[in-house]
Structure formats: C-alpha cells, structure tokens
Amino acid sequence: MRVLFTTTALVAFGLAGAAHAEDSDLAALKAQIQALQARLDVLERQAAAPPAAAPAPAPAAAPIQTLPSKPAAEPIRWENSPRFTDPASGATFKLRGRMSLDAVDSTTERDGLADYHARQFRARQLFLGVEGQTGRWAYRLEGGAVSGGAWGWDDAIIEYKLNSQTSILAGNQKAASLEGLTSFKSTTFMERGAYGDLIDAGYTLALEVVRTGPNWSLWAALQGDSINKADVTGGFDPNQAVERSGATVRATWSPKLSENDRLHLGAWARRRDRGGETGFTYSAAANTAFRPQTSSGTTLLSTGAVGDGDTTLALEGAWVHRALSVQGEAARIRVDRIATSLSPTLGGDNFDIVTAYGAVSWFPTGETRPYNPNGSFGRIKVLHPLDKGGLGAVELAARYDYADLTDMAANTVVAPALQTGLGTAGIYRGVTLGANWYPYSYVRLTGNLTRAKIDNRNIAGSELDADVTVVQGRLQVEF
Template identity: 60%
Template sequence: MRKIFSLTLLAASMMASVAAAQDAPKTDVTLDELKAQILVMQQRLQSLEAKASAPPVAAPAPAKTPAPATTQIKWENSPRFTDSSGATFKLRGRLSIDGVNVNVDRKTTASYKSRQFRARQLFLGAEGQVGAWAYRIEGGAANGSSWGWDDAVIEYKTKSGMLLTLGNQKVGGLESLTSIKTITFMERGPFGDLTDTGFVLAAQATKIGANWSLRGALQGDSINKADVSAGAYDANNAKERSGFMVRGTWAPIMTATDTVHVGASARYRSTGGETGFTYSAAANTAYRPQTSAGGVLLSSGAVGKSDTTVGVEGAWTHKAVSLQGEVAQIKVNRVTTAQSAANGGKDFNIVTGYALASWFPTGETRPYNPGGQFGRIKVLHPIDKGGMGAYELAARYDYADLSKMSPNSVATLASQTGLATAGTYKGLTVGVNWYPYSNVRLMANLTKAKINNRLIGAVQNDANVTVLQARMQIEF
C-alpha cells in the first residue's frame, strides 16, 4: 500500500513535469539534463518510501494523578484507624459501676456493716502502632480515688518475634494477666491481693510460640507513686522497691473448644529504702474497708523487707465448661526489730491459692491465647440479633494462710499489731454473669468467708464475712 502511494506520487510528479514542458516554450533538452531530472525523482521516491515505512509516533501519555492516600476504619467497639502506611490508632476505655453490701460478724469486737454505690473503674486510653513500634496507655479513677495509670507502655517487636516493652505493666500469673474486663468474677480475691502482681514500671521481654510463652522483667514501683526524697528507716536511703520476675506457660492442648494450660512463675523483690511490704486481703472485693477503722481483717502489717514468690497455675476448658486454679508460696524476709519493733521478727512463709469452675448454659467458650491468658467472651447470640446474650454460672474457693508469722521477743504482743490479723482465710464465692454483647457485662457475686485469727490478750479478731456485689460494665 505504501509503495503504491509512493509510485502514485512519482507518476503525478512526472506528469506535471511533462505538462510543464509542453506548456513551456520549446527548447533543446540535452541527455545530461534528462538524467539529472530522473536522479532527483529517484531520490524523492526513496524519501517518500522511508517516511511511509516508519512507525507512527505515539502521542505522549497524559500524566497520571497520584491517588489520594486512604485511611481505613474498622469498628472494634470503637473505631480503629489505619492509614496507607499501616500505622494504626484506636481509642479504648471501660466503665464499671458497682453496688457493694458488706456484713462482718465478729466475736469479741463490734460487728460492721457497709453499703456503697461506687464507680469501680472509669478509664480512658489509646493504643496504636507505627511499624515495629507500638504503644498502649490507659488511666482513670478507680474506687473513688484520684486519677492513676494502669497500662502505660512502649513496645518494640524484633524481627525474631520477641516483644520488648517498657512502662507500667504486669508479668504474671494467669488471673493477674487476664484483664479485669474479662476475668470470671468481679475481683481476683485474696490470691491477687497477697501475691500483688499488679502494674509496676518494668522492662520486659516476651516470646510467644504456637502454644507456649516465656516472659521476664526487671521491675520497679508503680508509675503512680510520687518521688520521695527520704527512706523509711534511713532518711538517706531513698531507693524505691525493685525486683525481677519470670513466667512460662505451655498449652499441650489448644483448640477452639478445648484447652489444657500449665504455667509457673517466680519473683524476687526488695523494698529498697521503702517501708516494709504489707500482706493483706479482703473478702473478694476492691472495697477493702471491712472494719469501722477502715482496715481489713487479714493483714500482716508492714513486715516484709524482701520476698520471693513461687507460683504454679493450671486451667482446663472443654466447650462451655472450664476449671482454673493457682497456688503460690511467698517467702517473707522480715524487717529487723532494730528497724521496727512492732513489725520485725523471724522470716516466715505465706501460702495462698484458689480454684474456680465456670459454665455457660448458652454454649460460649472462654477464649484462650498462646500468651497464657483468657480473652473476651464472644457472645453466640447477642440481643441485637434476636438472641438472649450469654449467661455464665461460676463458683470459686479461696484460701490464704498467714499464721506462720511469729511474734518477736522485743515488743509486747499487744504492740505487734499485725499478729492479731495474721490468720487464715477460707471463702466461697458464687457468681452469675450476663453478656448481652461481648463488650457489655452485668455481674452479681456473693461471697461467704471465714477468717480465723489468733487470740491476743482478750482480743479475738475472728470474723464471718458476707459480701454481696453487683456490677454493670462496658468496655471498648
């Protein structure tokens, strides 16, 4: 096609030349002139063929306008924002409102009654992640006190999967690490009070496998504690408490419906220059005052200079049924009588533990994760889907023994105040929980406890304690 076009142009050119020659005045044309004209025409033909065979020049593509960066929003009881780089941000919080009724019947001292309506917790916070770095911060008012922090940590995840965290955090054990938002009962009971494994400033390393976990931490004191300029027994020794803790767990069975969990933990801590550790417990409530003086009926006083706690834990779940328990021994190294005549004396051991059982008539299962913790219940039939929510029935037995604490020979028995309440605790708690949604829970607990203390002179601080509690809780 291109050659036909070129020949057509050549023919037209030759015809035009002939016509021009005919119209022009006749002149003599030499052979050399005719050869020169033919040569010019051949050059024109080659030029036309080259242009016809060349590929067409493409028009320049219009410049692309970069797509605007998008932020994804996922609803997790509050919005979680994720930008195009993968960074996330989410608000979090919880609110729990309690009603508490306490009856304390004692033998040789006055009985005590109390009824309170209170905000157990009102917490707000946020969490987020930027690359391998993450943060979590949450604080608020608890038990009518001033603002304080629970979680306040910065996390870094290494390429090997180890999680390094720095801030206010927990290390163990099973019931302590399981959030108060998801534990079976309203409070952790005497075991949680005595082992005291709550939030403290720590540098922690955690490694979690498919069905196991291992964590260890160097620990200090709570982030909420104000700096002090003087020590308790030595004004020039203003060191705050410190220690370390390790915990390991293993789940030989871990499926959607069945779990077998075993674990162990150990902790050593020292008071530094602070007042001695106090080992005290209340009957299944954070509402601790159970005497007219605002104290509790099971307490050693500030006797611990340092302590070593060793604990073992276990849990079993099968569909809607679960069992769980922990036992710990606390070896207390007491302050000296030179430091405190009222609290000093020989070292002694504390033993404490609990065992609980839970059943969901509505068929839910307590979710377990490889980190050695139980998580939030997933309601199978929430009320907004036409269901009745989830119901849970539970019972727990608590035990604590402080009776191994002995008197010293420096002070009178009456002045060694901790002896009068360093006895034994046995208690039974029953509870019912209703979850209309996974993040909303209504709870009721009834505790019957018996405290046996030693007779000091004419004072016998034995007591029978009844605690009735109710709670409405929402978290996001």
C-alpha cells in the same frame, strides 16, 4: 484432471503441427508434454495419500503460582469504638476505655468487736486510653479513677516488636499470674480474691521481654514500683530514698488437646526488695474493692508492713472444654521480715505465706473462654447477641479462696499485743458464687455473693475472728 491435461496437450500438438510441421518444434513440444505428465503424476500421488497429521500444538505454559494478595487493611474498623488504619503504612490508632459501676453490701460479724455493715454505690473504674502501632513500635496508655480516688495510670507501655514472636516492653505493666494478666474486663469474678491481693502482682514500672509460640510463652521482667507512686523519701532512713525493685520470670505451656479442649500450665517466680521504702504489706479482703484498710472495716487479714523483701513461687493451671472452664493457682511467699532493730513492732523472724484458689465456670448458652497466646484469657465472644435476635451469653461460676498467714510469729522484743499485724495474720477461707450476663461482647452485668471466714490467733485474750458476707453487682461497658 489427467484427461484435461492430455486433451490440452493434444490440441496444442495439432495446432502446432498444422502451423509449422517442423521436426524440431515437434520434439520440443513432446518434451513439454512429458514434463507436464510427470508433474501430473506427482500431484495425483499427493492427492491419494492420507492427510498429514497437523503438528501438535506447543504445550501451554504452566500458570505462574502466586500467593494470594493480602487484603488491604480497612481504614476504619469498628471494635465498639473505631480503630483507624492508614492503608499505606499500616499504622493504627484506637481510642479505648471502660466504665464499671458497682453496688456493694457487706456485713462482717466479728468476735470481740461490734459487727460492721457497709453499703457502697460508686464507680469501680472510670478509665480512658489510647493504643496504636507504627511499624515495629506500639503503645498503650490508659488511666482513670478507681473507687472514687484520684486519677492514676494502669497501662502505660511502649512496645518494640523484634519479630512476630518477641517483644520488648517498657512501662507500667504486669508480668505474672494467669488471673493477674487476664484483663480486669475479662476476669470471671468482680475481684481477683485473696490470692490476687496477697501475691501483689499488679502494675509496676518495668522492662519486660515476652516471647510467645503457638502453645507456649516466656516472660522476663525487671521491675520497680508503680508509676503512680510519688518519689521515695525513705522508709526507715530518710537518707535512703531507694525505690523498691524486683525481677520476675514466667513460663507457660498450653497444648490444644483436641478441637474442644485446651490445657494451660504455668509457673512463675519473683524476687523483690523494698529498697529504702517501707516494708511490704500482705493483706486481703472478701472479694470487694470497697474496704477500709483498718480493723474497723472488712479487712481483717493483714500482716502489716513487715516485709523487707520476699520470694514468690507460683503454679498456674486451667482446662477449657467447650463451655466449661476450670482454673486454679497456688503460691508460696517467703517473707524476709524487717529486723527488730529497724522496727520492734514490725520485725521478727522470716516466715511463709501460702495462698491458693480454684474456680469453675460454665456457659449454658454455649460460649467458651478465649485463650491468648501469652497465657491469659480474653474477652468473651457472644454467640447470639441481642441485636442478632439472641439472648446474649450467660455464665455461672464458683470460686474457693484460701490463704494462711499464721507462720508469722511473735518476736521477743516487745509484747505480742504491741506487734503490728500479729493479731490479724490468720487463715482466710472464702466461697464466691457468680453470674454474668453478656448482652454483647463489650457489655457485662455481673452479680457476686461471697461468704468468707477469717480465723485469727488469740493475742492477749483477744481473737479477731470474723464472718463476712458480701453481695455485689456491676454494670460494665468497654470500648
């Protein structure tokens, strides 16, 4: 490039000299050649220098961290019946219900009375209901016929969710007992046994506050009578039409000991008053809902309507290890007995009732009992249902029941033989063996065998002891 510029300059110089030959022009041309030479030197130095590093690109902006978007709610989700969900508001609605068809054969061998035999084929429960939620408000309404009786309501609840942990509930509901709060559809045995009969922690019209944590729950309830009961007309005084009332508190703690172990510990207390109604009755039978509530039937453990009020203290415990489950409860009921001035045949001194049970169950097919945060057990999830090529779930179980009513003593107003319930306020001991087959999570076939012994006191030479054998089966479908 240097030679090219020099040659070009010389040619221009020669031509200029030939054409003009004036000194001034020659000087100007020399100045131009010098300028071109200087420029050429600069260009050569730039070409010989190493290439300049390209400027580093600006660092890329860090990606904005965003939370994963919540999947849109399914408009229709199948739970053995459709659960409808409005994607815009999140409101839900579901039809629910259950059918339980039972066959029961019961034999009672009684001292001092003829033996008693009963066989029943009927629907234990035919129930239909709905549930749903809109915003913070939820509801559940379910009712039907029990053992061929008139229509009645179980759940009739309106719930307001203060937050994810705390709810206020009003309506016909329960508030106590591990076995009592576990749905009838999910209890291991067909009936809750003598313990469930005596604590009488069933449905009442109540205002409840429930708070749950990751492994604990707290309950508080103000309770009246069952929503199915007609208006009170007065038990001993027709001018005192005051409904019975009560209050219950419950606390549970359920640490997860390992991936395969769950422990449940709980305690509850309840105080009740009969108001203007008749007294509370404490009675039980041998694991069957089909029982005439008289001495001619299979119920031979009862105090009669002797309770003016009562205070119940109870403990709960359970341990689940994979397919094995152990569960038990115990309660002491302090009965404030009706005064003899109100009823000489029912009245007397206050007394205590002690009742308890212990149960164990095992799934040879590998299922486990699911535990709910509110301190109850839920529906079994079948690992290998029939429609997936499996055999369903099989559960084997046993339970021991105990109840002692003998602290109820005779009064001195009338003869013991005239005092209602005194002759059947004895001791109950029973063993129940059970087997459940779940072809699907919403279908269950159950068989129970119960052997029970009732030891009653001798009243005026008569002792109504009894040995009871109950064989029963159930087909249950829920949705």
